[in-house]
Amino acid sequence: MADSNDLIRIINGCKNGNAECFSQLIDIYANRCYGYFYRLTGNRDISDDLLSELFVKLVTKIGSYRGGVFESWLFKTASNVFYDHLRDKQRYKDTLAAQTERLESETAKNGTRNDEQIDKLQVQLNNLDEDTRELITLHYYSQLTFKEMAEIRSEPIGTTLSKVHRGLQKLRQMMEA
Amino acid sequence: MNGQNNENLKDLFGKFLDPKQAQEAAEDIYKAKQLFNQHPAPEPDHSFIANIKAEVQKVVLRKKMAAFRMMVYKTAAVAAAVVISITTGVKLLEKKTNIEKTVISSTASGTTDKNNYIAADDNHLEILFAEADQIGDEITALHLNENGDNEYGDVTELEINFTEINADFWKG
Numbered sequence: 312m313a314d315s316n317d318l319i320r321i322i323n324g325c326k327n328g329n330a331e332c333f334s335q336l337i338d339i340y341a342n343r344c345y346g347y348f349y350r351l352t353g354n355r356d357i358s359d360d361l362l363s364e365l366f367v368k369l370v371t372k373i374g375s376y377r378g379g380v381f382e383s384w385l386f387k388t389a390s391n392v393f394y395d396h397l398r399d400k401q402r403y404k405d406t407l408a409a410q411t412e413r414l415e416s417e418t419a420k421n422g423t424r425n426d427e428q429i430d431k432l433q434v435q436l437n438n439l440d441e442d443t444r445e446l447i448t449l450h451y452y453s454q455l456t457f458k459e460m461a462e463i464r465s466e467p468i469g470t471t472l473s474k475v476h477r478g479l480q481k482l483r484q485m486m487e488a
Numbered sequence: 489m490n491g492q493n494n495e496n497l498k499d500l501f502g503k504f505l506d507p508k509q510a511q512e513a514a515e516d517i518y519k520a521k522q523l524f525n526q527h528p529a530p531e532p533d534h535s536f537i538a539n540i541k542a543e544v545q546k547v548v549l550r551k552k553m554a555a556f557r558m559m560v561y562k563t564a565a566v567a568a569a570v571v572i573s574i575t576t577g578v579k580l581l582e583k584k585t586n587i588e589k590t591v592i593s594s595t596a597s598g599t600t601d602k603n604n605y606i607a608a609d610d611n612h613l614e615i616l617f618a619e620a621d622q623i624g625d626e627i628t629a630l631h632l633n634e635n636g637d638n639e640y641g642d643v644t645e646l647e648i649n650f651t652e653i654n655a656d657f658w659k660g
Contacts, residue, residue, distance in 0.1 A: 328552050330545040337544065341537055346529035355530060362532060363540050370547045432527035451524045456495045469504050476501075476513050479520030486523060 318381060325373045337366055344389050347452035351393055351445060353433045365392045386453035387463050390445070435485040443478035450475055619653050 318339075324332025344365055348358040368388065376384050436444050450460060457475070461468040497517055501510035626646055 328548055328555075330548045333544045333548060334541045337537060337541055341540070342531050345532045349529045359532065359536055362536075363543060366540050366544050367547050370544055370551060432523065447520075451521065457497075457500060458495075468500075472501060472504065472513075476516060480516055483516070483520055483523060 322373070322376065322381060325369070326376075333366070333370065336369070340385060341366075343452045343454075344385070347386065347389055347448055348393065350433065350436055350448040350452070353437060357396070361389075361392055361396055364396070365389050368392060380455065380459055382453050382455055383459050383463055386449055386455065390449065390463075393445075432486065435482055438485060439478055439482065443474055443481075446471070446474050447478050447482065616653075619649075623649060623653070 321332045321335050321339075325336060341362065345358055345362050348361040348365075349355065352358055352361070365388065369385075372388060436448070439447070446460070446464075449455070449463075450457075453460070455463070457471050458468055460475075461471040464471060497514035498510050501513040504510075505513060623646065626649075630646070
C-alpha cells in the first residue's frame with residue numbers, strides 16, 4: 312500500500328497525464344473497487360465492466376480532485392459509475408432479482424465449498440435494502456471513516472452510523488440463521 | 489490512508505447512545521467487518537487488470553493528443569486574430585495618413601495663394617506710393633514756381649495725372 316506521499320506523487324502524475332502513474336493507481340485500488348462493485352452487483356462480468364469504466368473515467372475526471380481524502384473522491388466516483396450503470400441499463404431490479412435467485416439456487420445445490428461461503432454473504436447482502444447495502448459495502452471497501460462517508464452522502468453522521476449499525480446487525484443475523 | 493483504523497467507534501456511538509449501547513454498537517461493527525474478512529470478494533483477473541491499464545494508456549494518449557490539438561487550434565486562432573488586427577491597423581493607418589496628406593497639401597496651397605496675393609498687393613502699393621511721391625514733388629514745385637511761366641498748364645497736367653492714377657488704382 313502506498314503511503315500518503317507516494318499517493319500524492321501518483322495522483323499528481325495522473326493529473327499530468329502520466330500513464331505509468333495511472334497504472335500504479337490501478338494497482339493500489341483495483342481490488343478494493345472490484346470488491347465494492349462485486350458486492351453491489353454479485354456479477355463478475357458487470358464488475359469487470361464497471362471497474363474498467365471507473366478507471367477510464369478517472370483519466371478524464373482526475374483533474375476535478377482538489378485534495379482531501381482521495382478514497383472519498385474515488386469511491387464517490389465509483390458509486391456514481393455504479394448508479395449511472397443502473398440508470399443507463401434500467402435493469403437494477405431485474406439484475407438483483409435474477410442474481411439473488413441464481414445465487415440461492417447454487418447455494419442450495421452445492422453444499423459447503425469455499426466459493427459458496429462467498430456467495431452466501433452475497434445472497435444475504437442482496438436481501439438488504441439498496442441504500443443499506445451500498446452503505447455497508449462502501450464502509451468496508453472504501454475504508455472511509457463514518458464522518459467521511461456522511462460527507463459523501465451529504466447526510467448527518469448520526470444517520471450514517473445508525474444505518475450501518477442496523478444493516479450490519481441484520482446481515483449478521485441472516486448469516487447466522 | 490486508513491482513517492477507519494484510528495476511528496474510535498465507541499466514542500462516536502457515545503455521542504448518540506448511552507455508554508453500554510455504544511460499546512455494543514461498536515462491537516457489532518467490528519464483528520460485521522470480520523464477516524467481510526471471512527468472505528472476501530473475488531479479485532479481478534491479472535489479465536483483465538493488464539487490459540484496463542492498456543485501455544487507460546490509450547485514453548491518456550488520446551487526451552494528450554486532444555489537448556495538443558486544442559492548443560494548436562487556440563494558437564492558430566490567436567495568430568489569425570493578431571494578423572487580422574495588424575492588417576486592419578495598417579490599413580486604417582494608411583487611410584489616416586492619406587487624409588492628413590490631403591489636408592496638409594490643401595492647407596499649403598492655400599497659404600501660397602495668400603502670399604502671392606499679398607506680394608501683388610505690395611507691388612501695387614509701392615507703385616502707388618511712388619506715384620504719390622512724384623505728385624507730391626510736382627505740387628511742391630508748383631508752389632515754389634519752379635517751372636516758371638507755364639504754371640496753369642502744369643496744374644492741368646497734374647490733374648490729368650491724378651485722374652489717371654485714381655482710375656488705375658481702382659482698376660487694381
